[in-house]
Amino acid sequence: MLILFSGCILWSKPPPDAPDDLEELCKFVFAHFADDDDTQLREGLENLHFWLHDGTNLESTLEGYQIQNLEDESVAGLDEIHRTIGDQLGGAAIAYSHIYSPEEIAGALFIEDWSQVSEGTYDTYDRQFDEGPDCIADRSCEWLSYTTESTSTWAFILTVESVSKGQVRWVETDHGWMLLQRTWMYGPAEISWDEVEVDNQFFMSVVMPECGNSSLRTSATWIDSDYGSLPVDEDWAKNQVIQSMQDQDGHIDRWLSDK
Numbered sequence: 001m002l003i004l005f006s007g008c009i010l011w012s013k014p015p016p017d018a019p020d021d022l023e024e025l026c027k028f029v030f031a032h033f034a035d036d037d038d039t040q041l042r043e044g045l046e047n048l049h050f051w052l053h054d055g056t057n058l059e060s061t062l063e064g065y066q067i068q069n070l071e072d073e074s075v076a077g078l079d080e081i082h083r084t085i086g087d088q089l090g091g092a093a094i095a096y097s098h099i100y101s102p103e104e105i106a107g108a109l110f111i112e113d114w115s116q117v118s119e120g121t122y123d124t125y126d127r128q129f130d131e132g133p134d135c136i137a138d139r140s141c142e143w144l145s146y147t148t149e150s151t152s153t154w155a156f157i158l159t160v161e162s163v164s165k166g167q168v169r170w171v172e173t174d175h176g177w178m179l180l181q182r183t184w185m186y187g188p189a190e191i192s193w194d195e196v197e198v199d200n201q202f203f204m205s206v207v208m209p210e211c212g213n214s215s216l217r218t219s220a221t222w223i224d225s226d227y228g229s230l231p232v233d234e235d236w237a238k239n240q241v242i243q244s245m246q247d248q249d250g251h252i253d254r255w256l257s258d259k
Contacts, residue, residue, distance in 0.1 A: 015238050018065035018093050021051050026067065026093055026220035030204040031074040033167060033182045042173050048218065049175050049208055052095060061095040061218070064242035070222045075202060078184050079165060086199060090234075091222035092241045096249035098215045100256050102179045102207040105215055107137040108252045109181065110144065110168060117255045118248065123159075124151040127166075139177065142170040147186075158196065162189040179207040200224040219245050 018026075025048045032041040052058045068090055075083045098105060108117055110133045115125035127148045135141035148164045166183040182204045189198040205219040221241065 015064055015066040015092065015235075015242055016060075018067045019057070022057070022061065022065065022093060023067045023069060025051060026204060026218070027070055027074055029180070029206060030070070030182060030202065030220070033169070033180060033204065034077075038171055042171055045171060045173050045178050045180075045206060045208070046175065048206060049173070052216065052218065058095060058216075061093065062097070064092055064094040064239075064246070066238050066242075067091045067093050067220060067222065070202060075184065075200075079186070081187070083200060086224040088226050089200075089222055089224045090238065091202075091220065092238060092245065093218070093220040094242055094245050095216060095218045096246060097210070098207075098217060098249065098253060099213070100215060100253070101213050102177065102209055102215045103137050103139070104213075104256055105207050105217065105252060106168075106179050108255050110136050112255065118251050119254075121251075122150050122152050124149075126150070136168055136170075139170050144168045148183075159192040160189050160198070161191075162198075162201075163187060164201075173208075176209040178209070181205045195227075197226040198223065199226075217249060219249075221245065 025044060028044045029041065029048065032044060035041050052061060070085055070089060070091075072084050075085065100108075110129075114127060115122050125148070127146055129144055129146040131141075131144065133144055133146075136144050144167070146166045146168075148166060150162055150164075152160045154160055163186040164183050165186050166181065169180050171178050171180060183201075184203070185198070185201045188200075191198065201221065201223045203219070203221045205217055207215050207217045210216050223241070227237075
């Protein structure tokens with residue numbers, strides 16, 4: 001998720017730094033996502049649930065935080081590519097309250113055409129699952145993997161092509177079944193402006209059931225990018241990353257409300 005602006009420099013107050021607990025929990029879930037024995041992953045998810053519902057943590061996370069830390073060991077073993085975390089890594093974490101269940105969110109995210117759900121975010125978007133995704137919404141399967149190839153136009157001047165890998169799984173916790181998603185760029189993005197580089201992007205989200213038919217989605221992304229000489233203020237860009245993730249959740253709600 002690269003945020004660009006053309007024409008002038010935009011200045012912005014930076015998002016607040018995420019509390020250590022939130023950042024560590026997001027990093028923990030990302031690192032343990034594919035554990036065969038999900039004991040530690042379940043504990044991390046239950047700790048995340050407790051943290052979000054403690055005091056004013058949820059209210060603050062709905063506004064969004066900036067995050068920084070992701071270590072090499074957190075991204076080791078994603079695939080056959082050896083990755084290292086660069087000095088430019090930065091990101092954001094948010095929470096979003098949905099009036100729909102995790103199963104309904106799963107349908108919008110993985111069964112529907114995401115290029116349509118996301119309301120024109122992509123110029124081209126192709127997602128191929130290792131097996132049919134219909135089973136994920138009713139939990140008749142608990143794990144899926146996929147590959148995405150996409151093209152986007154940013155700031156009306158840049159064309160960005162990327163290939164990403166993704167994983168989806170359900171995990172049963174003391175608070176009910178939670179839906180997890182993890183994605184990462186398979187290689188650096190191809191960008192039509194030579195000075196701009198996006199070497200890595202990592203993303204995770206957790207959808208946990210709430211009272212009634214509602215759910216709470218927590219998302220975090222880490223991006224290793226270099227804007228070169230583009231007139232972009234770093235703090236403004238961080239806020240745009242937060243806004244982009246909030247917009248994604250808004251797209252989901254609008255899609256489901258129209259069904």
